[in-house]
Ligand code: SF4
């Protein structure tokens with residue numbers, strides 16, 4: 001059962017928060033966040049006395065804060081914020097600050113089910129990861145990015161493990177970086193590491209690894225692939241698959257590699273943002289079949305249409321049958337679905353939302369400074385000051401709209417057939 | 421006659437790299453870069469040259485070094501790439517060390533010479549090819565290599581830790597609020613009109629510039645944001661050190677941050693090389709025909725908001741002021757008229773350098789030359805006497821430098837040649853001379 005099955009899908013509208021009212025009372029009202037189920041809107045406010053607070057559906061959190069920012073809802077709908085209290089930082093969850101306080105904490109991340117919350121932490125002059133309020137045993141000279149497994153039980157981070165004196169280019173070339181998994185660094189050292197990814201079963205950690213000045217590969221659990229490349233991009237795991245896949249540069253073109261072997265026959269001028277269908281049987285990536293022209297290739301077959309500005313990461317429908325992406329051409333943005341481009345274009349378009357079967361494709365778009373909802377390429381007449389991505393019900397027959405109109409946050413459920 | 425003092429400079433990056441370098445390896449690398457097609461094109465350039473010397477008169481190093489023929493653009497190619505081509509890569513480590521010195525220190529790739537060449541021979545591209553070969557062999561001056569290492573490890577130029585960056589933004593917001601109550605630096609705001617990116621020296625040593633820009637953005641009523649995550653730094657020294665893979669990687673991070681945030685355009689601070697990296701070299705390597713979103717240089721932003729009356733200037737400088745035209749935004753992108761419009765709004769007494777606009781001399785700091793660090797500072801300053809003379813002739817007491825490299829390069833020139841002048845970014849003048857909202861400032 002998808003999580004959204006438990007949400008209220010009763011059609012109709014409910015006004016849940018009034019930003020106008022908050023603005024009348026408080027000195028500042030920052031950018032709001034909305035829970036995945038649309039039931040709650042959280043926003044940082046600055047009160048007349050200069051203290052920060054978080055308001056959720058108009059109610060202020062208890063603790064008085066010197067500062068609050070980076071409001072993010074977990075996938076299971078808890079509101080997190082980075083907060084400063086008594087000159088120390090921590091994470092507050094639904095108004096409860098973690099017990100531990102740090103000189104600095106940032107970049108909250110969540111497991112897929114939302115139960116686990118992690119954040120990067122500075123302690124003393126060192127860096128580590130904090131998972132659900134618990135610090136890793138070890139800290140490092142630097143920690144630059146991390147990944148959580150889907151269930152949140154494992155975490156992997158890129159860490160600097162060797163001291164580097166100022167301008168010590170020799171030592172840098174010997175490798176000063178490693179990957180720490182649940183706090184324990186790999187023995188291996190690398191010149192550079194990027195974008196850790198954890199396999200769906202949590203058993204494998206893969207990263208882009210720079211093994212020499214001009215030699216790159218993918219390292220899995222500390223072991224680099226045998227093949228070396230001129231460059232690589234981020235590895236990712238196919239649901240139900242074995243080892244990671246990653247784009248790699250050979251000569252001056254890019255290929256898709258699986259466990260070090262070429263998977264797709266075609267080489268591209270560019271190949272990135274690999275995505276899989278939910279069951280893992282199909283793969284899609286953004287590719288440039290020729291210089292300056294981008295499109296989506298699905299299982300090695302590029303769409304017939306190409307775009308000059310950019311193509312953003314593709315997304316599969318829940319049944320894996322359809323693929324869509326935001327595309328940019330001549331400074332206008334729209335959506336393409338299975339190689340067909342929408343007729344209307346916008347100042348900006350967000351990631352398309354697809355339901356099961358042949359239901360409509362939706363996307364939040366921006367035009368003339370206002371937000372709107374585009375359905376199968378047509379912009380609906382309703383305009384919003386703020387809008388979040390639409391969510392389709394598990395059956396795809398209803399859509400949850402979360403938007404601010406006239407200063408008021410409204411949660412609306414509409415049958416997809418009535419979208420106009 | 422090359423400068424003996426320069427030849428005696430000890431640069432650890434170069435010394436150590438050449439110590440273990442075999443001739444086989446050199447030949448292999450040169451062969452890989454100078455493939456038949458590339459070699460053919462370069463040979464054609466060299467054959468086309470009629471040795472008229474017009475490019476020499478255009479080069480600040482040649483003119484500043486009393487017309488020493490060793491500093492002529494063609495000589496720089498002849499002493500490096502031409503030999504590699506002729507000998508089919510059979511050169512030794514000492515040759516490579518000298519080639520690195522010429523390519524990294526004696527040419528900043530300013531492209532002034534090609535403008536004067538009747539055949540448009542692109543000396544800068546040939547020199548950048550030498551740098552690429554040097555980089556593949558690890559023969560790179562220590563300090564610019566360190567900067568490239570920082571780009572590799574941190575996606576920013578100066579080893580700025582993520583917490584330091586965010587803390588700086590928060591602190592600069594609090595500082596700027598003293599000037600303009602209610603001001604904000606909105607972080608990671610999706611759908612904003614503008615993402616503002618800076619170069620890493622700003623949080624490291626010139627954080628005030630971030631507060632200044634926040635004041636301008638807020639008064640002009642721009643819907644803007646800055647990124648708390650990597651991608652906030654738009655600088656790119658890997659582009660100049662010859663590490664194209666890291667150059668491409670960090671430009672990807674920079675542009676993808678803007679695309680993730682779904683902003684409509686990127687605005688960058690007053691920097692020249694970053695503009696080149698973000699608009700030309702980076703996108704090209706990544707397969708984009710140009711940047712995926714419009715890139716607006718700070719000079720263009722100031723021009724737009726002044727013209728549209730979104731900010732108003734209430735105080736003008738009366739002292740004599742001159743303008744440095746940064747190579748990458750003027751010769752490279754034609755922003756000199758907009759630059760003059762902005763300066764004219766701020767200053768009553770502009771004394772132009774001669775020559776100026778796209779004919780202006782480089783500051784000798786750009787192209788990665790200043791990033792080669794302290795060992796090469798004296799050499800760089802000897803190579804830019806012509807700029808000191810140019811500046812001195814204006815009689816100006818202030819030089820406006822809308823580029824970080826120009827800013828530091830000219831500060832060094834002022835110190836070395838004892839000119840009675842100071843430098844300023846436009847932004848520093850703008851915040852002092854613009855009208856603040858009612859009741860904010862006397
Ligand atoms: S410094 Fe400029 S003018 Fe001199 S050779 Fe290099 S590109 Fe040409």
Ligand code: SF4
Pocket residue numbers: 468469470471472473474475476493494536537538539540541
């Ligand atoms: S101006 Fe052109 S043709 Fe004349 S010497 Fe220079 S490169 Fe050769």
